[in-house]
Amino acid sequence: MDDQVKAALRKWPNVPACRGWLGLDARGDWYMRDAAVQVAGAFPQAKGSRIQHDKLIAFIWRNYEADAQGAWFFQNGPQRVYVELEAAPWVWRLQARADGTVQALAPLGEDVAISEAWLDEAGRLFLLSPRGLGLVHSLDMLIAADALEQGQWPAPGTLTFAALRARFGYQLHPIPA
Numbered sequence: 001m002d003d004q005v006k007a008a009l010r011k012w013p014n015v016p017a018c019r020g021w022l023g024l025d026a027r028g029d030w031y032m033r034d035a036a037v038q039v040a041g042a043f044p045q046a047k048g049s050r051i052q053h054d055k056l057i058a059f060i061w062r063n064y065e066a067d068a069q070g071a072w073f074f075q076n077g078p079q080r081v082y083v084e085l086e087a088a089p090w091v092w093r094l095q096a097r098a099d100g101t102v103q104a105l106a107p108l109g110e111d112v113a114i115s116e117a118w119l120d121e122a123g124r125l126f127l128l129s130p131r132g133l134g135l136v137h138s139l140d141m142l143i144a145a146d147a148l149e150q151g152q153w154p155a156p157g158t159l160t161f162a163a164l165r166a167r168f169g170y171q172l173h174p175i176p177a
Contacts, residue, residue, distance in 0.1 A: 005063050005075050012078035019174055022060075022074060023047060023084040026124075026135055028091030028107060030060055033084070042173065043084035061107045066132070071174035082174035087161075089170050090134030092127055094143040102147035106131060117148065117156035120164055125156065133168040 023031040023043040033048035040046040051057055063075045064083075072089045074081045083089075092104045092112065104112045104127055112129035119125055125136040125144050136144045147153055159167065 001063050001065070001075060002059070005077055008077035009075070015078040015080075017073070017080040017082060019082040019176065020084065022081050024072075024086065024089070024091075026087040026091065027137060028093070030057060044086040058108060066170065069171065069175075070169040071171045073174070084174070085170070085172045087124065088126060088133050088135040088164075090129075090132055091137055092129075092134040092140075093137050094140035094147070096143050096146070100150070102143055102150075102152055104129065104134075104136075114153045117153050118164055119156045119158050120161040122161065124161075126164060127153070128168070133164065133170065 020038045020043075021033050023033055025031065025044055025047065030051040031043070031048040032051060033043065033046070037046050037048040051060075060074045064072065065075065066072045066089065072083045072085060074083060091107065093107075095103050095105055097103055104114050106112050106129075112131060112134075114127045114129055116128035117125060118128075118133075125141065126133055127136060128134075148156065165172065
């Protein structure tokens with residue numbers, strides 16, 4: 001978490017949290033969901049406006065965490081902004097390296113180690129890393145198939161999407177405590 005965010009939390013510790021205003025889709029894109037979008041429907045059916053400002057996106061990712069109940073949030077200064085998730089709290093991008101290995105990358109480009117792989121009933125590939133469970137970006141599925149065929153990651157198990165969420169303890173639509 002950024003130092004300026006920690007300082008804001010110390011200065012204003014009792015700012016109410018907000019819900020419904022920020023969404024993360026299955027391709028790793030962030031969406032602002034104003035009041036009109038929220039009235040139009042739940043995320044991801046009514047997504048809102050895609051955030052395109054690179055520095056804002058990086059700020060969100062640096063200050064993105066989960067609470068004890070598995071609700072993911074962006075700590076925006078003193079205010080906790082709970083995130084509506086389409087599929088998973090992380091979306092991994094994959095990169096084929098010159099040596100033939102495949103590396104999973106976090107949203108800001110950091111390497112992530114993969115310890116487990118899971119397929120859901122829709123054929124989506126989820127990978128577990130020390131950061132948590134993430135969905136493989138749809139554009140990277142061919143690279144993922146190569147990594148699995150070469151035995152670079154554990155063979156994927158199968159779980160329904162609901163069972164994945166329960167096993168890895170994350171909420172798609174954060175519920176107030």
